[in-house]
Amino acid sequence: MVTVAEKVVRGCEYKLADRYVEPPYGMRTYFVEQTPEIIALFADGQHMHLGPGFQFTRRAAEADDPKVVLYRMLIWGTFAFQVAIDLESALRD
Secondary structure (H helix, E strand, O other): OHHHHHHHHHHHHHHHHOOOOOOOEEEEEEEEOOOHHHHHHHHOOOOEEOOOOEEEEEEEEOOOOOOOEEEEEEEOOOEEEEEEEEEHHHHOO
16 A cells, blocks of 8 residues: 555645656655644644545645645545655654
8 A cells, every 4th residue: 555655645746746756755644643723733724625526625835945745635434644754864863
């Protein structure tokens, strides 16, 4: 699932920010347990629908480096994950 999540985010970055995720930037995927707090995070904010059952609710870019981005995604209303795009050196920590 990590590979699928990262491929989706790469596509989103290309469509939304007109860029490829290339070194020195990399990606890290985090799977999120469905708790009431997490469900509330996904309920707030703008939703972009990318096909049946697939939406993402957040794309947040860092002010100092707009290439550092965090996506929060939800598939079929049950499978939640986040993908961070950051400098590869920062993702290793």
